[in-house]
Amino acid sequence: MTSLAPHDAAAPAAASGRAGTGRRRTRSRPVLGAAGVLTFLLIWELASRTGLVNGEYLPPASEVLAAFGANLALTGFWSGVGYTVLAWLLGMLIAFLLATPLGIVIGLSPFLQRATRSTVEFLRPIPSVGLIPLAVLAIAQPLQQSLLIITYGAFWQIFIQVLYGVADVDSVAMSTARSYGFTRWQRVRDVILPTMLPYLLTGVRLAASVALILTVTAELVIGSSPGLGRHIALASESGLYASTYALVLATGLLGLLINAGVRWGERRLLSWHQSVRGELL
The missing domain is CATH 1.10.3720.10 (MetI-like)
Known part of the structure; x- marks a missing residue:
C-alpha cells in the first residue's frame, strides 16, 4: 500500500483553506459595501441637517x-x-x-x-x-x-x-x-x-x-x-x-x-x- 507524501496530504487542506478564505471574503463584500453606503448617507444627512451645506440645494x-x-x-x-x-x-x-x-x-x-x-x-x-x-x-x-x-x-x-x-x-x-x-x-x-x-x-x-x-x-x-x-x-x-x-x-x-x-x-x-x-x- 502506498502512502501519501507529507506535501501530498497537505495539498487538499491548503486548497480547502484557500477556498474557505475566498468564500469568507466573498460573503464580507456585501456587508462592507452596505456599511460604506450607510456611512455615506449618514454623512450626507448630517451635513444637510446641521447647515454645513445649504439644505435647499442639497436636501x-x-x-x-x-x-x-x-x-x-x-x-x-x-x-x-x-x-x-x-x-x-x-x-x-x-x-x-x-x-x-x-x-x-x-x-x-x-x-x-x-x-x-x-x-x-x-x-x-x-x-x-x-x-x-x-x-x-x-x-x-x-x-x-x-x-x-x-x-x-x-x-x-x-x-x-x-x-x-x-x-x-x-x-x-x-x-x-x-x-x-x-x-x-x-x-x-x-x-x-x-x-x-x-x-x-x-x-x-x-x-x-x-x-x-x-x-x-x-x-x-x-x-x-x-x-x-x-x-x-x-x-x-x-x-x-x-x-x-x-x-x-x-x-x-x-x-x-x-x-x-x-x-x-x-x-x-x-x-x-x-x-x-x-x-x-
Whole structure:
C-alpha cells in the first residue's frame, strides 16, 4: 500500500483553506459595501441637517430617499427608465457589432494597422459629447441622436481592446493552425477568439459604463429625449431638488445593475480563464 507524501496530504487542506478564505471574503463584500453606503448617507444627512451645506440645494438623504420611493410608483419614471435602457442597449449593440469584426480584421493585417493608425489616434480622443451639436443638426429623431453619441463612445472602448486581444495571440499557435490546414474562420474561432475574449469582455464592461453616462448626458442636453436625463433636467428647472437627486440616485443604481449584469456574464463566459478561476478560489 502506498502512502501519501507529507506535501501530498497537505495539498487538499491548503486548497480547502484557500477556498474557505475566498468564500469568507466573498460573503464580507456585501456587508462592507452596505456599511460604506450607510456611512455615506449618514454623512450626507448630517451635513444637510446641521447647515454645513445649504439644505435647499442639497436636501437631506432621508428626503431624497423618500422622493425616490415616490418615483417608483410613477408610470412616467419607469417610462424614462425604459427609454434610457433602450437607448443604452441599442448603442451598445451597434458598437459591439461594428467594433468586434473591424478590430479583428484590422488586428490581423499589419498593413491595415499601419494604414489606420493615424486615423484611429485622431478620432479616438474626440469627446463623444462634442458630437451633440452634429447629432442635433444632422439627425431629426431624438433616439437616433442619442445613438450616434452612445455608439461613438462605446465603439472605441471595444475596438481598442479587440486590437489588444488580437495582438496577444500566440504566433506559434497561429503557425501550428496553418500547418494543420485550418481555414481562416477556424483560426479565428479556435485560436484568436479564446485569446481575444477576455479583452473583448473587458472592452464591453468599460463601454457599458461609458454608454450609460453618454445616454444620460445626451438626454440632459437633447431636450426631446424622454429618458431619465430629461426627467433630471425638468426636475432641476422646476426647483424640485429632492426629486432631482432621487433621479440621479436612480441612474446610479441603474449603472450598478448594468455593471453587475456585465460582470456576471463575464464570469460565465470566462469560467475557464485563470483570472475568473482565481476569483472563485
